[in-house]
Amino acid sequence: MSHIKQTVFIVDDDPAVLKGLSRLLNSAGLGVKTFPSSQDFLNYFIPNTPGCLVLDVAMPGLNGLELQKTLAAKGSAIPIIFLTGHGDIPMSVRAMKGGALDFLTKPVNDDELLKAVHIALEKDRRALRARAEVAEMQQRLATLTPREREVMVHVVSGQLNKQTAADLGTVEKTIKVHRARVMEKMKVHSVAELVRLAEKVRIGKHLD
């Protein structure tokens, strides 16, 4: 699962900077793809492509912050590392609020950049894994009957079988059977495990 191919995307209007950064990342064994403008990147990029984005703030046309906003609007969660010539505070605050992973000042040191890129890639990997897990859980959830879902909601909310039975207007024994079926279908062995899983897919909210 950890061997999906990830790409570091770099967007900067300065060709010399693009070339230098791309060499540096290559030297660390990373796959790189460079773009001279935000628009070029947008034309190429498909959301959820694995990787991270190293983005210059000041560019003619669409600048870095505007690109960040556009990507967010498209539902992309790609981690972004900003590069800037002069990181003034209001700008970095805006970037971080927009979900930027880091905000580095040019000229950037290799360790600093690589560390940030690795963190970003790790975050992207984790997000990918999380997305895969959620998808798996959604699949398991889909196998539950409506009654079993109701029982599951009660279980993860921490209610006893007796209370659940009373709420659903049935007997404790029936609830026990449903509960066993839920555990089986969701492939968990304990209530604690079921609760954690439900949290991941936010099942409580979903079923409310």
Add this chain to the structure above:
Amino acid sequence: MSWVTIIWSMTASACLTLALVNFLIWCRQRSTWANLLFALMAVATAAIAGFELAMMRAVTLESFGLALRWLHVPAWVIVVSLAWFVRLYLNAGRGWLLWSICGLHTISLILNFLLGQSLNYWEITRLRHIPFLGESVSVADGVLNHWMLVGQASFLMLLIFVVDATAAAWWHGDRRRALVVGSSVAFFVFAATGEATLALWHVIQWPIVASLPALVMVGAMSLELSRDAQRAGQLAGELRETEQRMILATEAAGLGIWIRDMAGNGIWASDRWRELFGFTKTEPLDFERFLQRLHPDDREEVRAAMEKAVAGTGHYKKEYRVMLPDGGLRWISARGRIEFNGDGRPVLARGTATDITERKRSEQEITHQRNVMTHLSRISTVNELSTSLAHELNQPLTAILSNAQAAQRFLAQDAADLDNLREILTDIVAQDKRAGEIIRRLRLLLKKGEVQQQPLDINEVVQEALKLVRSDLLNHGAAAHAALAPGLPAVTADRVQILQVLLNLVMNACDAMAGRPAGDRRVILSTESADGGGVCISIADKGTGIAPDHLEKIFEPFFTTKTQGMGLGLSVCRTIVAVHGGKLWATNNLDRGATFHVTLPIATETNP
């Protein structure tokens, strides 16, 4: 003594006296040819008087005939010198007529000696005695010589010539002279020829008395000539007065006067001039000594200016420094004129010198202050740009650092790719140069150097300005476009100062557009030929424009509509452009925003 003797001898002596006076005048001043001619006329009149007296007193036919024949010699002298006198004195009269008179009368003189007993008589038969002025005088009877008409024709031509010359002089405005000379000559010709003709034909019983009208004429002319002498005396007096006044005026104005002998190189100078140049009153002066007194840097220029004046217009004008013997320095403004002789060779140079040290000092002070002001303003501009320039510098530094660190990492790996490393090093060198270029540009802007006027390609300066503001524009979310006319003439200007003006104007344009949507923040820099020679640079923005009553005010010092800034940028810009002989003004665009226009004159030789 008889009346005839008294009158004729007095006539002769009066004429001789006048002749002597005028001859002496001519001796003193050889250019007064009119006086010499007059003297000749007067002598001839005296001679005629003598011959007439001899004729009246003649007792034999031979002595009468001889006197009459020789009388034509002074008569010829009178006619010829009279014609030339009129020509010279009135500065009029037709040349061909003049020569005809001389020729015709010379012929009549030759005939006088060749034919008959004289021009008048073919043969004198007898002498008669008639009463004249209370005594008996001799007149002749005989056969008249008809060749006499040649002489009379020349007199008629003389009359025509004189009338014509008089009329011409009258029209030229020399009326008094024309009237006196013309009327007296006309009177003489009429009276002398008339009386002689009447007497020869015995219409009147008179001897020939041509010397009397000649005396009248000589007297009238002499009065006129003496008036000239009197006027010359008066002029000399006035000239002395004017000279005194001029000396007074030059002294009051502190002007030193100098005259240079172009052949001998010697210089005469007034006391004031000597004082200005630190020479004593008696020290001998020449051009080399004068040059030695000048500041070494100015010597060649002064020499060249003088040579140029000699070779060209004859006008000399120069400002230079004098090193005084006491170690002081004095600024002098000198001007003069070269005088040439008839061959166009320079003879004299004369002129004045003034002390302009005070003026120069205040000029230098003003220039210095203006330069300080300009430099301060430029520093403030660079300060505004500094963040952007730092960013600009960060680009090559980023490229260099990442390339270098990439190379280090490649080297740490086992199989280093040498080609790759070579490429990296090439890029590092290029980026290093790029950074150096940015620093050079910055240093140029901050330098507090002498103003250097040199021929500039204005399009190049515009490109340079755009490079400098690139990052600033980016930060403002603005874009700049250049629309440069090709093949513009060079302007003479200080590169840094013009750059400063353009930077200011572009940065102002950016500020003016801060409130506009990002896509609309555009500055257009265009260059074109200006009307009437020169180059025009326009900086147009799409900002808020300028309130109509502020269009001029924005150029006043300390006027600002911004919350930051001293309000000096535009006033300094206008000063810079004005010092370059150009103009800076603002207009509002028809659609949106404002345009600033800069005109600069094109480079010329005389432009310093």
